Amino acid sequence: MHAIALDRLPERRAVPRRDDTRALARWLLAPAVVYVALLVGFPFLLALYYSVSDATVGARAFNFVGFENFRDAIANPTFWQALRNSIVFTLVSQALVVVLGKAAAMALYTPFRGRALVRFLILLPWVAPISLGAIGWLWIFDPVYSILNWLGRALHVLGPDTWPIWLGQPGLAMASVILVNVWRLLPLATVIILAGMSAIPQDIHDAAAIDGAGFSRHLFRINLPLLMPVMLVALLFGVVFTFTDMIVIFVLTRGGPYDTTQVLASLAFFTGVQGGDLAGGAAIALFLFPVLAAAAIGALTLARRAEVV
DSSP, rough: OOOOOOOGGGOOOOOGGOOOOHHHHHHHHHHHHHHHIIIIIIHHHHHHHHBBBBBTTOOOOOBBTTTHHHHHHHHHHHHHHHHHHHHHHHHHHHHHHHHHHHHHHHHHHHHHOOOOOHHHHHHHHHHSOOHHHHHHHHHHHHTTTTTHHHHHHTOOOOOOOOOOOOOSSSHHHHEEEHHHHHHHHHHHHHHHHHHHTTOOOOHHHHHHHHHHHHHHIIIIIIHHHHHHHHHHHHHHHHHHHHHHHHHHHHHHTTSSSSTOOOHHHHHIIIIIISSOOOHHHHHHHOOOOOOOOHHHHHHHHHHHHHHHH
């Protein structure tokens, strides 16, 4: 027998690059990274550039002014009122969204006749355009033909001399925009929490039932601890959407009456776009970033600790 030449032995083929999972992951993530960089990164850098200049609508040349726009914003009393309104608007609405979303998820978790229809109806506020929904609420809160006032008068909840002006009185205006924001974000929180409840193994519920755990014990000892990371994610999404949104405020109150519903996002829009002061509007908008970054870090840290526990 002739010895086989070593140079004739088949060489081991190198693993193609497309089969490398890490390289494949990078290629799959690249479009999303580019999309986020273009959609978020470029406007953010542009806002940074505007905030340290004297840019205005129609101006061809910009001059560097340093932190003057930030100092002007801090010296403006309306800015601090808008900041307080943003915090109240966000915290109150998200507290209601999380509590009501948990209750709705528990109600929709158990099978019953017509559950699919109820789920569809709950999702409608999130699927429908927010501007269209806000216009519908604008009709509901109409100072003359408000269905809430007529219904309250018919049910004898409102007295004969009581006719609330929902969007014209400071306290009622803030309550009205909070109500609309809860109506808008409740479907998202419900779906997220319902998905988390569906991921809990049924064996845990069966074991709790065998041990004789009642409703409250099952809720606070099993359900809520296991759902805490998911609920914190829902809370984080709600905080980001609420703190940066101005559509509800713009359609319903435009920040009134007397800036009692003015938030940072709407103040930045009115200052930079409608007022023509692009630099001032950009400076006000940039104050949203540290608040949202702190909220995101805090929520993710709590979610990670809840997962460890």
